[in-house]
Amino acid sequence: MDRQYFESISVLSPFEIKDELIKLARKGAEKSSKLFLNAGRGNPNWIATRARGAYFLLGQFALTEARRSYDDPKAGVAGMPPRDGCHARFVAWTKKQIANAKGWDEEENGELPAKTLADAVEFAIKKFDFNPDAFVHELTDSIIGDNYPVPDRALYHNEIITHEYLMWAMCAGHRPDAKFDLYPVEGGTAAMCYIFKALKNQRLLNAGDTIALGTPIFTPYLEMPELEDYGLHVTRMSAEQEDKFQFTDFDFETLADPKVKALFLVNPGNPSATAMTSEAISRLVNFVKTRRPDLMILTDDVYGTFVPNFESIMGHLPRNTIGVYSFSKYFGCTGWRLGVISVAQDNIFDERIQSHPEELLKVIDARYIALTPEPRKVKFIDRIVADSRDVALNHTAGLSLPQQAMMTMFGLVELMDEAKIYQEACINICVQRFNNLVEAMGVEVDVGHYFDYYYGIIDFAFWLRKYANEDIVDWVKANIHPLDIPFRLAEDHGIVLLNGSGFAAPDWSARVSFANLNDDAYSEIGRAVRSIARGYVQAYQAANGMKITG
Template identity: 80%
Template sequence: MMLQREYFESLSVLSPFEIKDELIKLARAGSEKSARAFLNAGRGNPNWVATRAREAFFLLGQFALTEARRSLDDPAAGIAGMPPRGGCHLRFQKWIAKRLHEQEEDWIDEEGAPPARTLRDAVAFAIERFGFDPDAFVHELTDSIIGDNYPVPDRALYHNEIVTHEYLMWAMCAGHRPDVKFDLYPVEGGTAAMCYIFKALKNQRLLNAGDTIALGTPIFTPYLEMPELEDYGLHVIRVSAEQEDRFQFTDEDLEALADPAVKALFLVNPGNPSAAAMTPDSIRRLAAFVNTRRPDLMILTDDVYGTFVPGFESIMGHLPRNTIGVYSYSKYFGCTGWRLGVIAVAQDNIFDQRIRDHPEEIQEVIEKRYKALTPKPRELKFIDRIVADSRDVALNHTAGLSLPQQVMMTLFGLVELMDKDKVYQKACIAICTRRFRNLVEGMGIETNVGAYYDYYYGIVDLEFWLRKYVGEDVVTWVKANIHPLDIPFRLAEEHGIVLLNGSGFAAPNWSARVSFANLNDDAYGEIGRAVRTIARGYVQAWQASRGEEITG
């Protein structure tokens, strides 16, 4: 059944994540009536998980319970006390040595490391690498994994912030590490980071209703939608990186940022859905532009997929003073359900400076907001204002990411830092690369994505490929006679495949986003063949409209 153009027009205003629900219904219905598999490559939830840090986490919980029973133990009621600090590192060493002896007897023929060895080595590595007090570090782990206290400090646990800072310098700045210190705020995933940052920028009068911001497009849909909400009322311009330029910003693109009315630039790097990381040349071009022409420009960079590009460089490493960094652990470690993310702000930054430079009447308004937190609210750092605003200030005393989540974050970071040969990173990249190649082979095309492609997502741009392989005439006919949403709906209805419409990400209208993270390898060859079938159908319809003989 051909879906009506009017219906597509009514859906065009929706987020692709809402259109997805209708696509899933169509794809499931079609799959149930045929032998086709239902293939949902719409969301980016990976279908792998990092095991070693998780094994260490669950083993650590067992030790923490033995510690809790030291201060109070009522087994009949199921009550224990709080883990004590004094001597806990020595007790941990004895306990873990016993567990390791037990596990190694059963691990002789297994590949990898026993969980006890991973946990033992992670603790020893952290103590040696960062000079931690052994009892203080082990107590933070045990008390936090039990979850018996509020987060103290509320912004980030002391040891977790140090470990996470070092992990971020690898994850986001492996190719260019800045000689600066960042303050971190662990949060409930990248989505929470977005919400908290938007709110804080508004509350500090750094972005006000009617202000202009620039979005580097294509971009993750919520960055397109949130500025338009009544809460913010921002005017948006798009700095578009084109596929012909490998999704890199040109000098001409950056000229849009020269206008001082543009208060901020929001980036996703590597791109979602383009999967292209900014090249070193592009980053240096942007950094030079900001340093020489817009030193006042605020930048937010969302670098969730940076770990899928070896030697990744974030703009926060080149413009730390101007930049708020956002990172999420969800994709790399397969932990979307853990809700682990972090906000990073350099200790020397323009956000604090711009707050200090507000006129006195604005200073007084903002000062009232935080007067219950400190006798000197004007001295409150921007990162700590983000924390307070995330809990509407009045609940700042209960702010902070849950302690078991922060322990998981610590262990993910430590295990990755111990992996000197980057075996895990190479394995993750290999998974996505295989799937990408299967899709391309199924489509029957040739492509060179370059060294800065992360292989996590892909934009299937039918206009681009029809123009390259068939010609401008067929592109003109298709655009005049078929609605762009026909692509994802036809894939769902006729092939049981769910892809998101690229237009919802400010990607080309005639494109669809495919995730290479969440289906088995063979599925991507099938997706590629289905896309090729749709493209062939468009060409045949064009041929029929001209009275030509239809070719295969």
């Protein structure tokens, strides 16, 4: 394909270019009799089984509860699960399930789901001092899905459990004293949409304001600010591969300008796959506390669970930070759409809303007057909830109860896993695939302790500069369009990778996901990448009248 075509589509999101790459890759795979390999999207090809086993069994118990209040089996109609005595009935029911599964082989099948469920419920009751009937009733009523979410922001017990899970998942290396209010939402996607909308509605970010993005970054953070809905100016705080994608003091100077109202981060990065080091976090914390205490921060920490003892910015700067987390990648549940927004109870967002001029406060008050006669007392996190349903439908806001029950199960099973066997297994899956790729590419890579192995950036310019010479890099940049890389991989090798430029990564780079293909596929991808690079070197040699090497 010619340069003119590449130029015409270079403005598209890499996720839109992906569709064309998939078509080419399927044709390329058919022509070459190779496998079609799509490493362009990060949907993991593993799932967490223990929490799911407990969840699906919980549904069976909940049905027995529903039939207690009313039952017409012929019509298939039952009532709602009752509360009184439900914990005792749950204990008796799970004991019976365990007794009836005497032939269960845990070595072959894993822990018995009834045992996982019983242990999870008792663990939660003891750890959090829950009222047993109240907690079990929340679970049964939630999984049945017979009610609207009440409270609409988060179910009482789910919020406590998810808060504790987040302190491990996001703040294992640095647990803050702060208490966070949580809003479970329909995945990280919904979290982004709701937060952008709420920041605009509270006049915390207005059209024409400037935000900083820590790049490379997940594509929607580049695209959403430019929408007519928001009209934000963007300045980039770019982490370089030469610095192992860590932000330097020089990078943080981008934030010194008071016109920069907010900093949006993905940590660990997507696609850089590198978490901020303790040193980089300390530099940012010092910068904010001494020079920009008014700076708003959004940190998207979806991949934090793939870095042992991960430290989120929300743990170090809780007053300034909105946290975003999704269960999707770690638990293999993208289809469940499970995410959560976190805002510290003591935060600058509420303070900044209250500091608006009186005339502006009256305008914002009018938006929420149908909710309460005292709209100024509505917290920022609850404004996010209301705005997620355009305020008028606030009474039906909130994540569906079956989804919140699944979130509860994921959190409890992970908290019970004190040896972190599941975390280690997930990380090892990605590490093996990463090793297969770099071995097939024939390169040596020192990614360091903070690499999450979920994604990777294959930077052709960086690679050619290291293993060939600068002249070849200059020739490639002058004669080859960056999109040639993913298109050549698709057409010649049946492989789909996304263009790194779409993530504000280096232009001559591609993003590879280590999550969604079998281990051997990454050896194939590595060999294909090496072939593409070798082809560029040979093209350079031919153009300069040199002897072509293998």
